[in-house]
Amino acid sequence: MADFGEILETIGDFGLFQKLLLFALCCPNLILPFQLSSLVFNHADTNHHCNADWILQVGPNLTKEDQLNLTLPRLPDGSFSPCQMYVPVDWDLSAIQEYGLNKTTTCTDGWVHNDTIYEATIVTDFDLVCDNANLFRGAQTIFLAGVLVGAVLFGPFSESFGRKRATQIPMVLMLIFTVVTGVAPNFYVYLASQFIVGIAFGGFRINSIILATEWIGVAQRSYAACLSQVLAALGQVMFLAVVYYVRDWRLDQFIMAGPLAFVVIYIWFIPESARWLLVRGRTTDAKEIIQKAAAINKRTVPDSLVEKVLNEKPVERGGIKILFTSRVLRKYFLTITFAWCALNLAYYSLTLNVGKFGLNIFLNQLIFGLSEIPVHFLCMWSLETSGRKVSLMVALIVGGSLCLLTLAVPQSNFIAIAALATCGRFLMNGAGSVCNVYIQELFPTSIRQTAMGLSSTAARVASMLAPVVNMLEIYHFTIPTLVLGSLALASGITAFLLPETRRTELPGSTEEAEGKRKPKMAYSAPGDCEDIKATKL
Known part of the structure; x- marks a missing residue:
């Protein structure tokens, strides 16, 4: 493969072929930040307190403020305790108001989430508060662990089966399990689906950049990595707009799945890396793709160079x-x-x-x-x-x-x-x-x-x-x-x-x-x- 740089110059090292490939591989980076940004917004904590509706049985006409004053202890700063409540008693309302309650306990009947910023997050849906407050941190770690596993799995996979397959399969996995995340009935299904989404995230990122880079000449080689990052930044802003107007984390997952479905359709038409084909000794396949690239770039490949590719031994x-x-x-x-x-x-x-x-x-x-x-x-x-x-x-x-x-x-x-x-x-x-x-x-x-x-x-x-x-x-x-x-x-x-x-x-x-x-x-x-x-x- 000693002459591939010369071949790349001949067919055009940054022509229409490379630009189309670069766009196809970088476009998903508009969507990938949705997955990472969702760790911030979908996991957002809320202003919560213990469910103290028991007192409504003796005082059904109590205002919300009176209900909280009678049933929840206050913290030193004057706010209501988010994880403590007064132990329910079998008294009438006048006795409770006159003598007050002193004995506290943890929340026995669940929580009330009263943060008006979000309609629903995993914190509110799965009650990740108080003793479970650090579980959403664990969910973040699970996703990032999936990204790690994706890099481990799809690195060797790419060497054996090609850069093309190592970019296509992660996108399919990401589409499927983004939807699964949105319908997760409990926290454990959510964790499992996010782990697989993380695998897909990590697998696609490293392989898409390499596939684009191996087709681009030396002067524009940085474009593949930098352009993907530019689009990722735009993706963060796009997701911000989505979550600003759609404050329900499940609906956000389905919105993410829409553009992913579009990517899954066209990603099957991207070409393989000619460099990788030559490394694997698949010179005939490499020749076909090189000729297609030359045709798209409106260039011709000299027969001498084609023969040089065909006769080249794998590195x-x-x-x-x-x-x-x-x-x-x-x-x-x-x-x-x-x-x-x-x-x-x-x-x-x-x-x-x-x-x-x-x-x-x-x-x-x-x-x-x-x-x-x-x-x-x-x-x-x-x-x-x-x-x-x-x-x-x-x-x-x-x-x-x-x-x-x-x-x-x-x-x-x-x-x-x-x-x-x-x-x-x-x-x-x-x-x-x-x-x-x-x-x-x-x-x-x-x-x-x-x-x-x-x-x-x-x-x-x-x-x-x-x-x-x-x-x-x-x-x-x-x-x-x-x-x-x-x-x-x-x-x-x-x-x-x-x-x-x-x-x-x-x-x-x-x-x-x-x-x-x-x-x-x-x-x-x-x-x-x-x-x-x-x-x-």
């Missing part, structure tokens, strides 16, 4: 063994994985805490969503001007520092904290786009998906730990921020160990990935090709 195989026996590749893998873990922990910790920055939860989410749109355009510019290494280091070091700065601001200054947290999340998101591009350029084709799958798996472990890290605030409110900020800073510093891969061809062998490859300058017009000495892949 080396070895999977995970190559990744860890090569000292250089092992260093690259551990460094990029550490960075990806640190930024994921910070990003998801900040995302899941969107309702705790003092401002309205809808306003915070709008700010978070809109702030992500420019970061990826900035990321595309930075990747091509400053390079991968500098972009990653700056994003992680500055982003981690901004997170730590939130601790230096008075906690009553909600606007300043929200601004710093938004900027920190802004940079962590940009660092994620850099990692998505960077990791594909560090490893050869034979283990590219394996390396990305393993690294993504580790990153998903970090994101799965985000709710757990956030729980550490019960010991001190500074602990979660200290953890995520310090790790981001450390990973930014260690990123210095990585090589610069800007404007180099994707490596086709371990030797090339270890540094024995030449830079390949981007060009702006087909006629410039003669002036370029292509590095063969």
Whole structure:
């Protein structure tokens, strides 16, 4: 496969074929954020109190305020206790009003959810309050665990069965179990369906980006990762509009399923990666797809190049063994994985805490969503001007520092904290786009998906730990921020160990990935090709 870069130039490395493929694979990213954002809105806690309707038997004409005053104890701040009530007594109303009630107990007849922000959430439907209050955190972890498993399962699956199937099957699973989530009769069915949705989420994300990237030339390679992130940011804003007008979490699930059904229909027509076909020795299939791509781009493929593809031997195989026996590749893998873990922990910790920055939860989410749109355009510019290494280091070091700065601001200054947290999340998101591009350029084709799958798996472990890290605030409110900020800073510093891969061809062998490859300058017009000495892949 040493000549695929030259073949890609000949058929057009960013023509109509690549643009259609890029659109088809990035479009679902408008919908995927619905799944993550639903963890914030569908899991939102409510103002609740114990059901004390027993007193209506002796005082049916009591006002709501009088009912609560007689049956619920108050907290030191004057509000009603959400998890305690006075023990019911067999007295008449006048005796209760004269002597009052003193003995308390936990809620014996369920809860009343009186938050007017939402019509229904999983908290209200499954009573995830009081002793069960942390179960919705567990639901968040279950979803993120599914994302982790998706990366583990669909990484090797992609190496064996192709990038195409590894993007199609997750979308089908996501459609089915998004609907199952919406009709879940109890919390356990909800958890199981969300776990499978998480698997689909993780499987599609990593494979769709790789499939798009392996068809795109060096000058536009960052588009696949960055454009998918831009659309993901737009998806957050779209979901915000949906949940603002539809405050019922079950109905939101069905709204999500609609566009997913459209994606499931067209996703079956996407082409396979020619690079992967050549790795597997399926040169005839690769030739057919290359010719189709050339036809769509209105180019012709010289017979000499076609024969070169047909006669090309499959590149080396070895999977995970190559990744860890090569000292250089092992260093690259551990460094990029550490960075990806640190930024994921910070990003998801900040995302899941969107309702705790003092401002309205809808306003915070709008700010978070809109702030992500420019970061990826900035990321595309930075990747091509400053390079991968500098972009990653700056994003992680500055982003981690901004997170730590939130601790230096008075906690009553909600606007300043929200601004710093938004900027920190802004940079962590940009660092994620850099990692998505960077990791594909560090490893050869034979283990590219394996390396990305393993690294993504580790990153998903970090994101799965985000709710757990956030729980550490019960010991001190500074602990979660200290953890995520310090790790981001450390990973930014260690990123210095990585090589610069800007404007180099994707490596086709371990030797090339270890540094024995030449830079390949981007060009702006087909006629410039003669002036370029292509590095063969």
